[in-house]
Amino acid sequence: MNARVDDAGWSWWPAPAKLNLFLHITGRRADGYHELQTVFRLLDWGDRIGLRLREDGQVRRQGDGLAGVAEADDLAVRAARMLKEAANVDQGVDIIVEKHVPAGGGFGGGSSDAATVLVVLNRLWGAGLDENALAALGLRLGADVPVFVRGHNAWAEGVGERLQPITLPQAWYVVVEPGVHVPTPLLFADPDLTRDSPQAKIEDFASGSLVGNVFEPVLRRREPAVEAVLAALSDIGTARLTGSGSGCFVEFDSQAAAEQGRAKLSKELRARVAAGVARSPLLDALEQH
Template identity: 50%
Template structure:
């Protein structure tokens, strides 16, 4: 028998899946399984994919439209929905419609964020009642960046990014440049020249200005477009790499200075004018949906 969808009005909503920036990233070691141990600072930006979930009357998880180069079964939204079903024994299905705005392979965590939004939204829409901690654990099985998107707060991250502590950082106006290349995360982490023995730092060191990203040298050696983007960005402010790239960004003291840099850069580069946010818009949406239901 089909299970009943709870809170039917909530199914008409469109859920945000925001991008993240790594405001710094240090690689401090390696686990026996090859995954790298990090110290990083995650903050969200107000640039989002948007996802609608459609109730279906059968035990089937499907996508309205596949993404270029990603088979339906490999899509992180589909995988997240299936992981949730497997974990809970939930017998229903869902149709998933993704409005994709975040570049793939951009270091903005788009796929991971789509997965996290699927976990959080379906947990609610299917009435499963899993805790945030349990959703974060499930998310980790899909990718190292998924837990922070489920966590939903800007965070100091350790481990592979799953040990998270909330952190408040300035919500700066930011320009993100998207160079014309895709960086494969696995390829950067397997480069023999990658720095893997950085000393651990404290939050205070980051606040005092330690913004280094240990992936930077390897990425700019392999991708000239990332190097060029950093050079052009540094004419305006400190240019930084998010994750393993390809995107680079710079934070500004005012909306006006960010807008002015954006206008100059947008003539030649694909870029975004965004704002850093310490709370994921996913949770504002969840609260709004809880109120209408």
């Protein structure tokens, strides 16, 4: 997906979705946050962000906005305002978030939107922040934002911010969002949530011994729609949950196999096929801009 500038002065940028190929909780910190281990996989599917610079210094959201999200709470708007303050930028920007990634599905849509705004406006405004500084700003917006800022598949620890790039084999995914959302704090507070998974290493993941998502049994019990989707996907492969959301997926080693798997599913599931990518489409767009 390439960046482009239209006749009205908008430049358009990709904000890719992600999958968590596994997700464990290994403990809880003194500040109440949980320690995680996971692998982030970036996809070729995602939102689009439109940006148009303003000379009056204002940061404004345009278009229809996000359903139920006030402009001041929109992560993309908050990212722009945070960068403007941190870098002491005089310019402003209009922002359009063209949503394709469903909210609450565990695909990182809002976090990716924020990361795209940070990375691109840093370039367009000439703010001059390096990747580490942008990732630190992103972490203030959400634990998933840094991986999108850095733009590479990663082994992650901490709350998800300690990242180590990881090389993953080419893969395609049948992805389904059941259309339900349980607030993350409720999931973390669930008494049945496993919070003491043993510490693992990248080698464990590479060997195939690291599987599962600690939120899956909790969501299966709380949400019949998640249970139903995972059961349906199990007919075409190993069904998994991503993040703490309700999104489910099955991995395939070829696009043809993924398409064949999707064709076996009921059309009511609204399944899609997405390709895993070696690095974020946003980095490619920046190089080509």
